[in-house]
Amino acid sequence: MANTPWRRLVGGGERRWAALGLAVVVALWEVGHRVYGDFVLPSPLSTLAALGRIAASGDLWPAVVTTARDALSGFLGATLVGTLLGGIAGRSMPVRAMLQPIATMLIGVPAIAWVVLSLLWFGGSGLAATFSVSVAAGPVVFAAATQGTRTVDGGLRTMARAFRVPLGAMVADVYLPHVLSYLLPALGTVLAMSWKVAVMAELLSGAGGIGDGLAAARAEVDTAKTMAWVIVVVVLLLVVDRLVIEPVRRHFETWRRGLPGEAA
Amino acid sequence: MSQEGALAATGIGHGFAGARVLDDIELRVPKGEVLAILGPSGTGKTTLLHILGGLLVPDAGHVERPFERPAYVFQDPLLLPWRTARGNVAFGLAGKRLTRGDRLARARSMLVKVGLGHSEAGLYPHQLSGGMKKRVALARALAVEPDLLLLDEAFSALDVGLSREMQQLVRLDAQEREVTVVLVTHDLSEAVRLADQAVVLSGRPGRIVARLAIERPARLRDDAFVEAEIRRIAAIETIRDAFRPTLSI
The missing domain is CATH 3.40.50.300 (P-loop containing nucleotide triphosphate hydrolases)
Known part of the structure; x- marks a missing residue:
């Protein structure tokens, strides 16, 4: 093992490469700025400065809270309804046959169309964003839950039946752990999608949130401010993914073989 | 007759x-x-x-x-891959009116009877040999006092x-x-x-x-x-x- 002091200084293997990738992006950003100028691509530094100005004006925190509320409430709704219906559809052929085409149809509708429709239906209230997110994300969760429930090992189901295990334990111990291996990757994707759709809905509704901030920045033709808001969304997404999705994933997958720190 | x-x-x-x-x-x-x-x-x-x-x-x-x-030992052990040996034996008792602690205690003592000690009880099925899995399945069946x-x-x-x-x-x-x-x-x-x-x-x-x-x-x-x-x-x-x-x- 070449454990040179230099390596120790920079940190562990994976994190080091991640940092390098990020550094490359920032460097390219700076190069782009030098080539195209302030209006097209403000420098990383002036973007940070714009972010600082937004924070100082007191706009940042309320916007973050509003967007988080919109995205997460929609995400939660999509997860609950999608998982429940998907679970039922996975066990019942008629329900599956009925719901699957509807889900496919809903996936086919562009998210922006949901935004426009929900603005017409709910007006400028926060409900428009929540609804758009739910209806855009729900079918994806549904599809994953259906597939997960369908592929539960028949032998394990027979075994549980043989031991006359009650329904609660059947769902919690036989179905859920297996379904989660389908559901968790889908939830990661859907969470990212939730932020995007929420911001989109806010941009059009003007009812506050990061999207509203973006709309204002666009009206002011302030590219640095626009990019600052983009950074806010990305950071929010990363924080929630690391803080919520990742620990959940880790918790439910301890039983899998070949995890780090395990021999076999 | x-x-x-x-x-x-x-x-x-x-x-x-x-x-x-x-x-x-x-x-x-x-x-x-x-x-x-x-x-x-x-x-x-x-x-x-x-x-x-x-x-x-x-x-x-x-x-x-x-x-x-009734209790079964199937041809395949049919253990839950996401439960430890102990958890799998306790799963057979899920329908019984027992506290979680009682279930796990019963599971542990039944595992000892089939020759699986404390260290094996905490292992997941993929960490167990074929014979061990079979014995966990047997312990699961006997634990329900069929x-x-x-x-x-x-x-x-x-x-x-x-x-x-x-x-x-x-x-x-x-x-x-x-x-x-x-x-x-x-x-x-x-x-x-x-x-x-x-x-x-x-x-x-x-x-x-x-x-x-x-x-x-x-x-x-x-x-x-x-x-x-x-x-x-x-x-x-x-x-x-x-x-x-x-x-x-």
Whole structure:
């Protein structure tokens, strides 16, 4: 093992490469700025400065809270309804046959169309964003839950039946752990999608949130401010993914073989 | 003829996708007795076991099953991959009115009985050997204190010494609590050691071609008796015929 002091200084293997990738992006950003100028691509530094100005004006925190509320409430709704219906559809052929085409149809509708429709239906209230997110994300969760429930090992189901295990334990111990291996990757994707759709809905509704901030920045033709808001969304997404999705994933997958720190 | 609490099957017939698997099966196992189902592979032994246990509804015939706590050891261990050995044994008790702590304590002591100690109890199925998984499955079945125990090749993945030990464990447990046991095996010595009676399935669809009674009480069967009995049984014409395709290699 070449454990040179230099390596120790920079940190562990994976994190080091991640940092390098990020550094490359920032460097390219700076190069782009030098080539195209302030209006097209403000420098990383002036973007940070714009972010600082937004924070100082007191706009940042309320916007973050509003967007988080919109995205997460929609995400939660999509997860609950999608998982429940998907679970039922996975066990019942008629329900599956009925719901699957509807889900496919809903996936086919562009998210922006949901935004426009929900603005017409709910007006400028926060409900428009929540609804758009739910209806855009729900079918994806549904599809994953259906597939997960369908592929539960028949032998394990027979075994549980043989031991006359009650329904609660059947769902919690036989179905859920297996379904989660389908559901968790889908939830990661859907969470990212939730932020995007929420911001989109806010941009059009003007009812506050990061999207509203973006709309204002666009009206002011302030590219640095626009990019600052983009950074806010990305950071929010990363924080929630690391803080919520990742620990959940880790918790439910301890039983899998070949995890780090395990021999076999 | 009808005794209290006997497992009885009359006129059982079954098929999968049009192919007959079992035909005209008549069985009765008095309460607390051990029945062995013998026969070459592909003669419907496992199907019959599932029908006797109520996991499968036969196309024809009727099963009388006056039991409340059936337990199974399947041919595959069928452990939950996301539960430890201890968790898997406790899972069999999920339907019982016990606290979680009681369930885990029972699981732990049953695992010790099948020779799996504290360190193995916390391992996940993929970390266990085939024989260990089989023993976890056996512990799961015994932990529910069954009144009907159905064993499908329960001792087959174990080495000789261990398989004898596990057979002993099942025999003692069954005698102590008057458990009715049905075991499927292709190992004649297993049947001779444990069973009070045995049936031999053969042919397609599987039919009962021979019935055997092993009179001596199971606890008095020593190696010499088992050997002599196997020789006696193997000499019976119908049984030789039933096993012929697999014996003449």
